[in-house]
Amino acid sequence: MINKQKYLDRQTFVKHLFDGMHIMVGGFMTCGTPEQLIDWLLESNINDLTIICNDAGYPEAGVGKLIAAGRVRSLIASHIGLNPIAGTKMSDGTLDVTLVPQGTLAEQIRAGGAGLGGFLTPTGLNTPAEEGKERLEVDGQPYILERPLRADLALIKARQVDRYGNLNYAKTARNFNPVMATAAKLVCVEATERIQVMDPEVVITPHVLVDYILAEVRDGR
């Protein structure tokens, strides 16, 4: 039986938050983004966040809500094009944006969650993505040394959660969610549906990676 403490309520969630924390947020253009958990973050008074997310969402959805509210100091993302507020804040210096190639971002999080010291990628060679990074050669081929990414907290959106905390995901709402569930000290999941026991063959994220569950939250933004 699952430990009762694994079920998340707003008070428990807020207790774990602190100013300046690094938070990974699953989702891709808000498809697969845990909007309820983001709303709880907004309702708390934490500030100076570093957000690691594929993109900046939209001004009224996803991590865009946190950016619009001025709660984010730094954003590490691959794309901010659909959120003009993020672009404006980047230009006027109120938001520090680090743009990372999408595959590099995914692999940095994987390395962080898998205990690796980094990895070598050809992506970004001779572009601004290489600036400030070390170049290494393997068998005569150049690569950029990319470092791992970890976070204090990961906010995950799942399709189903069972009573042990096993997770699976809906369609393309999977995206960054499973890898982010491996790379944070505390992993909080918002799931659409609660079931008794998941078929072991369809579990994508093993329950051992999950700390807290908020179940039966409607999809969408």
Added chain:
Amino acid sequence: MDAKTIIAKRVAKELHDGDLVNLGIGLPTLVANHIDADITVHLQSENGLIGLGPSPELEHVDLNLTNAGGQPVTLIEGGMYFDSVTSFGIIRGGHVDVTVLGALEVDAEGSLASWIVPGKRVPGMGGAMDLVVGAQKVIVAMTHTNKGQPKIKTQCTLPLTAYRQVNLIVTELAVIAVREDGLHLLEIHPDTTLEKVLALTEAPLHVKTYTKMEG
């Protein structure tokens, strides 16, 4: 026929039966409408699917099924979903046969710039840097000029998406191959002239034998 349709139709002719193909946001997406009905092309969307189908009717829109532009899409039979790590493993690992993307500039060495105009537009690179490095064949699908100014340059002036990765450039005026010794004019559109193509291309073009561009 408008420029975008000319480009999309011509790019579609580069795809072969069984190819795994990634079509970028915007103009490249239109290529899907012109793929020969006799071949099967597997379309990937880097947010996590292979087997991209047509846009859904409004009543069948599923918020959990989108393409890399965040637009609702469908999945065809045999298709599947995967996470971002797997998606970019497929991309960087060389399993994508063709990637088609737009660009702001392409140069004589096959470098391209597509993700930032410093001081103006900073959308970010998304998956483009990984796609052009990983795919077996990189096709740039773009209009030949921007407000009359050539986009095919001797050297890119904007920050690069990748260095020397482009294989083919398809515009509404011409088809140009990138080779070791520079750019080679392969085809020109029947409605234009060699003089016009040369005038609107900043980079030097090798012009030996070229044919009429097929629409």
